[in-house]
Amino acid sequence: MFGPKTSSASEELQVIAPSKLSIENVSKRFRTGTGDVLALDHINLQVGEGAFVCLVGPSGCGKTTLLNIIAGLEKPDSGRVLADGKRVTGPGRDRLVMFQESALFPWLDVFGNVLFPLKLKPQLTNKDRRDVARYYLELVGLTRFERANIHELSGGMKQRVALARALAPNPRVLLMDEPFAALDALTREQLYGDLQRIWKERKKTIVFVTHNVREAACLGDRVLLFSPNPGRIQDEFEIDLARPRDINSVDLASYSSRIMRSLKGFNAEPAEVPL
Amino acid sequence: MRRFVSAAIFVIAMICLWHWIARLTNKPMLFPLPWQVWEYLKSAAEDGTLCQATLVTMRRLVVGYIFGIVVGLPLGLLTARWRVLQDTLGVLALGLQTLPSVCWVPLALVWFGQTEAAMLFVVVMGTLWSVIIATETGVRNVPPIYRRAALTMGSRRLHIWFKVILPAALPFIVSGMKQGWAFAWRSLMAAEIFVSILTGFGLGQLLQFGRDQSAMEQVVGIMVVIVVIGLLADKIFFSPVERFLHRRWGTS
Numbered sequence: 469m470f471g472p473k474t475s476s477a478s479e480e481l482q483v484i485a486p487s488k489l490s491i492e493n494v495s496k497r498f499r500t501g502t503g504d505v506l507a508l509d510h511i512n513l514q515v516g517e518g519a520f521v522c523l524v525g526p527s528g529c530g531k532t533t534l535l536n537i538i539a540g541l542e543k544p545d546s547g548r549v550l551a552d553g554k555r556v557t558g559p560g561r562d563r564l565v566m567f568q569e570s571a572l573f574p575w576l577d578v579f580g581n582v583l584f585p586l587k588l589k590p591q592l593t594n595k596d597r598r599d600v601a602r603y604y605l606e607l608v609g610l611t612r613f614e615r616a617n618i619h620e621l622s623g624g625m626k627q628r629v630a631l632a633r634a635l636a637p638n639p640r641v642l643l644m645d646e647p648f649a650a651l652d653a654l655t656r657e658q659l660y661g662d663l664q665r666i667w668k669e670r671k672k673t674i675v676f677v678t679h680n681v682r683e684a685a686c687l688g689d690r691v692l693l694f695s696p697n698p699g700r701i702q703d704e705f706e707i708d709l710a711r712p713r714d715i716n717s718v719d720l721a722s723y724s725s726r727i728m729r730s731l732k733g734f735n736a737e738p739a740e741v742p743l
Numbered sequence: 744m745r746r747f748v749s750a751a752i753f754v755i756a757m758i759c760l761w762h763w764i765a766r767l768t769n770k771p772m773l774f775p776l777p778w779q780v781w782e783y784l785k786s787a788a789e790d791g792t793l794c795q796a797t798l799v800t801m802r803r804l805v806v807g808y809i810f811g812i813v814v815g816l817p818l819g820l821l822t823a824r825w826r827v828l829q830d831t832l833g834v835l836a837l838g839l840q841t842l843p844s845v846c847w848v849p850l851a852l853v854w855f856g857q858t859e860a861a862m863l864f865v866v867v868m869g870t871l872w873s874v875i876i877a878t879e880t881g882v883r884n885v886p887p888i889y890r891r892a893a894l895t896m897g898s899r900r901l902h903i904w905f906k907v908i909l910p911a912a913l914p915f916i917v918s919g920m921k922q923g924w925a926f927a928w929r930s931l932m933a934a935e936i937f938v939s940i941l942t943g944f945g946l947g948q949l950l951q952f953g954r955d956q957s958a959m960e961q962v963v964g965i966m967v968v969i970v971v972i973g974l975l976a977d978k979i980f981f982s983p984v985e986r987f988l989h990r991r992w993g994t995s
Contacts, residue, residue: 541891561897571892574992575910584906585896619993637896 807866819878877919
């Protein structure tokens with residue numbers, strides 16, 4: 469903190485080698501009014517550097533819980549998560565989360581929100597921080613809305629700001645918890661394109677939770693299918709399609725129908741398992 | 744401008760109505776005419792008593808109010824943070840907030856005598872509890888996702904409290920401060936009417952002197968001054984803050 473200020477905006481914007489996640493034997497149990505739910509049952513998962521992994525499954529299958537455990541916001545009952553070989557013991561700037569609701573701070577304007585995580589990096593000067601924030605606002609196409617208040621933005625714009633805020637501290641892992649679920653189809657499609665472009669440009673490792681099979685097939689290199697109660701990885705698919713992918717393409721549809729078949733295999737009725 | 748004009752017309756109409764009713768009753772000793780009140784205010788302003796009294800009252804109010812906030816805000820935060828404090832101090836604050844702060848006046852007199860400290864005590868009792876409760880409520884209503892988001896961005900403990908939870912609770916805190924101001928103002932007036940403090944005569948005391956001398960134009964004149972000060976405080980201090988909050992949060 470008291471060292472010389474060697475870092476500059478250009479250095480801050482440099483691409484860092486993405487990290488690797490290793491999830492080893494992670495289990496998590498929740499006590500509810502109706503009894504115990506085994507949200508995660510000995511989950512093992514390796515996420516390669518720069519991979520885009522989607523976790524799909526019906527609600528209550530524990531995919532969000534797993535994401536929170538990787539983020540360090542929740543602790544597993546057993547097992548461990550390694551990020552870059554180091555055990556995860558709590559939340560950290562190397563693994564930023566994008567939530568379903570944007571979780572933007574209404575007391576700050578758009579620029580202030582993107583600046584927030586940068587202010588927590590003591591090695592940056594204020595000018596660096598502003599430059600970095602501007603860079604990411606441009607990346608998500610919101611330069612014009614720098615001074616807008618959060619409530620003035622549409623749902624899609626809010627998620628763009630949330631994405632810029634998550635990217636700003638240059639995390640190596642981006643954890644996304646159904647970030648587009650509340651958006652309309654058109655906005656979502658735009659964001660699929662943007663996210664793929666940004667992922668490629670900024671070389672992040674992304675773990676993306678969704679219940680939308682098509683979305684998973686569109687975005688992920690790998691799609692992991694979760695089954696609920698106990699939460700397990702039921703199936704895995706490699707999506708071998710060129711990028712950028714279009715959510716409406718025929719090839720993608722064949723992938724998503726394969727995933728859908730597998731999903732229906734263990735989930736005959738549309739399950740709303742209480743958690 | 745249009746709003747100003749309509750407000751001005753309203754005030755003039757009220758004065759005319761007042762004048763008319765006062766004329767009808769024709770008992771200037773009991774129901775003074777507007778110009779009598781104006782004459783009193785003018786003479787009191789000229790000989791300095793009004794200005795002096797206003798200063799004395801405002802000093803008591805502002806000092807007590809600031810003290811109440813400086814103590815109440817941290818107590819509210821602590822109450823929201825620890826369950827033990829919520830069950831003890833929180834309940835106490837809730838109970839004492841329902842107590843009209845005039846009820847503190849007799850006790851303040853016994854404890855502090857006819858001193859400034861007694862006045863201050865009453866004002867602080869008027870402010871403190873609503874600030875504590877508003878801060879606690881505000882903090883409890885902060886959506887947990889803000890805290891979680893801040894945690895992932897590397898914010899911890901004190902940083903979270905000052906940069907996330909406190910600003911997120913601001914709308915509640917401001918309305919608590921506004922309520923505290925209203926309570927402080929009421930309790931101070933009651934205390935000043937009840938008690939003569941030799942170290943300074945406030946507006947409440949001027950009002951009471953008016954009654955003692957059966958000078959109703961003085962009583963009404965001081966009432967007008969009190970109303971005007973209340974309005975000014977709202978327009979100058981609270982309104983801009985509330986406007987800012989509405990603009991930022993998008994509530995209105």
